[in-house]
Amino acid sequence: MESLLCDEIWLEKEEELKNDVENSCFFKSKEDCEEAFEILLDKEISYMPKIGYVKFIKENCFIENARFKAIHWLIKSQRRWNLSFGAVFGAASYLDQFISLNKCQGWKYWMFELLSIACLSVASKFHETSPPQLLELQMEGVGHLFESTMIQRMELTLLETLGWRLNSTTPYSYIELFQWSINSLKTVNDLLLRILLDAKFLEFRPCVIAQSVVTCISEDLSLLIDDSCFNNFTRLIPQDQKDDISKCQRMMINKQFLINEFQELIITSGVFNYGPPSPVTVLTMDQHDLCDIPQGDFNYISNANKRKRER
Template sequence: MVCMESLLCDEVCPSSPPAVTTEPFGRSNFGSSMYTTKEEYEQALTICMEKEISYMPEPNYLGNLSSNNLVIARLKCIQWVIKSAGRLNLSLGTVFYAANYLDRFISMNHCTGWKYWMVELVSVACLSIASKFSDTCNPSLLELQMEDLDHSFEPSTIQRMEMMVLNALGWRLASTTTYSYLELLEWILDSLKPQLHEKLIGRLNKLLLGAISVVVYTPVE
């Protein structure tokens, strides 16, 4: 496991775990479909499924979370990511990138020495990285920590954690996530009436945000 004990900064009083937000997000990553033919769409879907396997956490990730008592810690941090992204007007794609980075990083570290503040620190770093990768406007490290964290971290501490995450992930950030498939559905949904299209996308977004708190990584056969 990457040594993070030296990164602990000031703590604040614990707060209640945040609920899944219903706040509007920034751009939803949906616009006019980039695919003009069925063949282009099928090729993009095939590439997406092939890439997904290489962007999954290490095997037995759920078992590792359970053995290290990290299931609740992960849940709280994913909820924090969702709420913070809504507050900061970040895209939904950023939320799913951040969750993927968090899961992959934790899965690579099998040490039993995890503490809750470590998961929070990694979560802040992952959301920061994801926003830089996926969004055009990036919040400052202080803005990221304005609400719902049990601990606070100096910007320099978060930056060091970002480098640890990037190195552990091999700088491979263009992850295939569950949201990637929803983006691909845009080609199919273009035929719907605009009002029905908008309602369906909104419903699917809420379903995915609710599901992201659950650790489910099943490779596509």
């Protein structure tokens, strides 16, 4: 009984400690906030796509469309599995970095689908304590059901391409840093997700996007910023980025268009259910070169087999 009583007291104190942590700020001072902010600023450029990526995307309608569909699937998956926003923004960052490095010229739609699954799988393992299984990730919104071994090989290719650097700095990284100071956090996150769909915002640094989103919502929705650290957000951003903030905010004036575009996409049919399926179950050497995936058999289950397995 004495041992049992001690356990009960310990568990009760542990629960109180957990609540105290959740209700308190991680950073105890303005200096701590600013130091963390500067760390994000220092490393954000190294996680951005290569220079010229936005132009490349806009000049390749096929890749632009495939990227849009992939990002939309990531957003739907985040809501379906209740993943953290860090996971979906991380996955999107991996996707853009990979495309900017590999170009993906000549890819088929199913290859982008495989890449997006691998990105979300890696991101969820990095950000979540209980990430979804590979089969679970494919239960909705994808045109093909890939074998686990094929996804794992794509994950390895992704990791090698990114240099095994997964702690990407994204616009959400800054929002997460100051999230306790934002009264309308859901509104901020929703707008960030809508902006994520539009490749043209990738020309801005993550800190610029985060600042612009908060400013736009503050002006339009009377968002209250309570934390003194976040009030100094603009002051901490490098001077050479101040003009970009104004430009980014002007682009976000049309955010109602982004909202309508986002909502229209949600009510349309699923993702990646367009274009011809892959004609083979094993990649040819040409396809292997395009994918830059380690050699071997890459089997996936067709749409028909996928429907049978789901039933």
